[in-house]
Amino acid sequence: MTSVLPAGGVAEQPTDRTAVRLSGVSKVYGRGPAAVHALDNVSLDVAPGEFVCLVGASGCGKSTLLSLVADLDRPTAGTIEVAGGARPGLMFQEPALFPWLTVAGNVGLPMRLRKVSRAERAERVAELLRTVHLDEFGRRRPHQLSGGMRQRVAMARTLALDTPVLLMDEPFGALDAMTRDILHDEIERIWQQRGLTVLFVTHNVREAARLGDRIVLLSSRPGRVVADWRVDVPRPRRIDSPEIAAIAAQVTDRLREEVRRHGS
Amino acid sequence: MAVDTGRAVEVGADRTIAGLDALDLAATASGESRLAKVWASAWPKLLALAFVLGVWQVVYWSGWREPWVLPAPQEVFADLARAVTTADFWRAIATTLRRGLVGFVLAAAIGLVLGVAVARVRPLRAALGSAITALQTMPSIAWFPLAILLFQISENAILFVVVLGAAPSIANGVISGVDYVPPLLLRAGRNFGARGLSLYRYVVAPASLPAIVSGLKQGWAFAWRSLLAGELLVIIAQRPALGVRLQGLREQNDAAGVISTMIVIFVIGVLADAVFSSADRRLRRAWGLDQA
Numbered sequence: 105m106t107s108v109l110p111a112g113g114v115a116e117q118p119t120d121r122t123a124v125r126l127s128g129v130s131k132v133y134g135r136g137p138a139a140v141h142a143l144d145n146v147s148l149d150v151a152p153g154e155f156v157c158l159v160g161a162s163g164c165g166k167s168t169l170l171s172l173v174a175d176l177d178r179p180t181a182g183t184i185e186v187a188g189g190a191r192p193g194l195m196f197q198e199p200a201l202f203p204w205l206t207v208a209g210n211v212g213l214p215m216r217l218r219k220v221s222r223a224e225r226a227e228r229v230a231e232l233l234r235t236v237h238l239d240e241f242g243r244r245r246p247h248q249l250s251g252g253m254r255q256r257v258a259m260a261r262t263l264a265l266d267t268p269v270l271l272m273d274e275p276f277g278a279l280d281a282m283t284r285d286i287l288h289d290e291i292e293r294i295w296q297q298r299g300l301t302v303l304f305v306t307h308n309v310r311e312a313a314r315l316g317d318r319i320v321l322l323s324s325r326p327g328r329v330v331a332d333w334r335v336d337v338p339r340p341r342r343i344d345s346p347e348i349a350a351i352a353a354q355v356t357d358r359l360r361e362e363v364r365r366h367g368s
Numbered sequence: 369m370a371v372d373t374g375r376a377v378e379v380g381a382d383r384t385i386a387g388l389d390a391l392d393l394a395a396t397a398s399g400e401s402r403l404a405k406v407w408a409s410a411w412p413k414l415l416a417l418a419f420v421l422g423v424w425q426v427v428y429w430s431g432w433r434e435p436w437v438l439p440a441p442q443e444v445f446a447d448l449a450r451a452v453t454t455a456d457f458w459r460a461i462a463t464t465l466r467r468g469l470v471g472f473v474l475a476a477a478i479g480l481v482l483g484v485a486v487a488r489v490r491p492l493r494a495a496l497g498s499a500i501t502a503l504q505t506m507p508s509i510a511w512f513p514l515a516i517l518l519f520q521i522s523e524n525a526i527l528f529v530v531v532l533g534a535a536p537s538i539a540n541g542v543i544s545g546v547d548y549v550p551p552l553l554l555r556a557g558r559n560f561g562a563r564g565l566s567l568y569r570y571v572v573a574p575a576s577l578p579a580i581v582s583g584l585k586q587g588w589a590f591a592w593r594s595l596l597a598g599e600l601l602v603i604i605a606q607r608p609a610l611g612v613r614l615q616g617l618r619e620q621n622d623a624a625g626v627i628s629t630m631i632v633i634f635v636i637g638v639l640a641d642a643v644f645s646s647a648d649r650r651l652r653r654a655w656g657l658d659q660a
């Protein structure tokens with residue numbers, strides 16, 4: 105029931121069974137002696153409908169990886185394939201809300217860019233704001249909200265993209281534990297309902313164990329995939345359950361090992 | 369237990385988050401009344417005005433200059449009261465304002481196009497970026513001899529100098545606006561599918577609007593100065609304008625008339641500045657740029 109099995113390297117899978125495939129991806133920022141090797145030869149397959157959590161020490165290249173998958177940056181080497189060629193929706197590490205738009209305007213913008221009709225947009229925006237429990241705040245400006253509320257607006261806005269692949273960069277980092285638990289339930293529900301594929305970056309190992317079908321550990325500088333666990337805890341899960349705690353402990357041990365290897 | 373209490377948990381979750389949000393937002397209400405705000409910004413200005421009038425009156429009493437060179441404040445205001453009843457006075461204001469507005473609108477159009485072009489096209493930036501800034505340092509009055517040679521004594525000579533005075537500031541506002549769009553917002557826009565023109569329409573333009581408005585405000589100030597300088601030099605017969613009026617009254621040694629015309633010029637400048645400042649302030653507040 106509660107087993108954590110190292111998935112062992114990267115399995116070759118037929119393309120129709122992968123939603124996202126990274127093959128030998130490297131990313132170097134800058135040139136010469138000042139160059140930063142953010143990612144080195146990362147290969148990763150994510151199956152359709154899979155919820156994959158990416159963990160790793162700060163600065164190991166998690167955000168870099170997501171922006172490569174979102175096609176906002178080009179890899180220095182390697183290839184990235186996204187099934188259907190669709191651009192994945194990315195929820196940034198910072199809320200990145202547009203200050204000149206209201207909360208509802210922010211959430212509606214991806215749909216406006218897709219030329220969704222005004223009436224349909226209003227309906228969808230209201231629904232998305234309900235999802236993140238902000239239905240009363242549609243007319244506010246982003247700067248009038250707290251940090252955690254902004255993060256939730258950003259989540260609603262990313263969901264408004266209606267993409268089959270969702271990339272989330274520490275989406276709940278700025279939230280208090282209670283709100284975070286509730287949003288864990290929400291994101292899990294949306295993921296299941298829409299059959300999304302999710303690549304979810306987090307510092308919080310428990311969160312990774314709570315949400316992920318898989319947990320992928322990246323090493324630091326250069327970032328490489330060093331471990332890949334399958335989380336076989338049935339859903340619904342609770343973040344404070346002993347099974348989740350046990351998995352989190354395992355991942356944490358391995359993460360510590362990684363960080364120590366760097367310290368020496 | 370976990371299954372059939374789903375709804376109850378959901379409702380509870382709503383309440384919990386609503387409660388937390390209420391705590392988050394507790395301190396946002398502002399109690400100051402509108403009248404109090406107006407008064408707070410008005411009284412320093414009134415005090416400054418009273419001070420200037422007081423000094424003027426004292427200098428007048430001291431007899432530093434003959435009364436027909438430096439008249440008393442009340443004499444000037446009496447002259448102003450007489451002037452506002454004449455058609456010429458209003459025609460002069462209308463001519464000057466029309467020239468100012470036409471020049472400003474033209475400068476804004478040129479400045480916007482130029483600014484966007486320079487901000488976007490690398491070679492253009494290399495070629496024109498510093499030239500635009502250099503142009504700004506050129507006192508506009510220095511352009512008039514050339515303008516008169518090119519356009520004779522005509523409306524176009526004035527327009528030429530007004531546009532040259534204002535367009536560089538406006539272009540610079542646009543360039544810095546576009547340059548300082550936060551990269552994160554550009555990336556967000558791109559992720560939402562905004563490309564090329566739609567990226568400009570939905571992200572770059574609104575993000576740079578505050579800088580553009582500052583550029584427009586500065587552009588107006590330059591346009592207004594160039595315009596008045598121009599009206600002193602380029603005098604078109606049978607067409608009253610504020611600058612022409614100023615020259616004419618000086619030739620008649622009508623000091624009260626000169627000062628009252630200057631007051632009109634000053635007031636128009638202050639009003640225009642207030643319009644731009646209020647647009648600027650409103651924008652910054654809406655954008656969340658100043659949080660007092």
Ligand SMILES: Nc1ncnc2c1ncn2[C@@H]1O[C@H](COP(=O)(O)OP(=O)(O)OP(=O)(O)O)[C@@H](O)[C@H]1O
Binds near residue numbers: 140142160164
């Ligand atoms: N635009 C850039 N130019 C140069 N170096 C960069 C750039 N972006 C990221 N880096 C470097 O690449 C490395 C990985 O950065 P990245 O933001 O992907 O880390 P991260 O794993 O997301 O960290 P965190 O958990 O703190 O968010 C870091 O060493 C960072 O300094």
Ligand SMILES: [Mg+2]
Binds near residue numbers: 166168197273
């Ligand atoms: Mg990051």
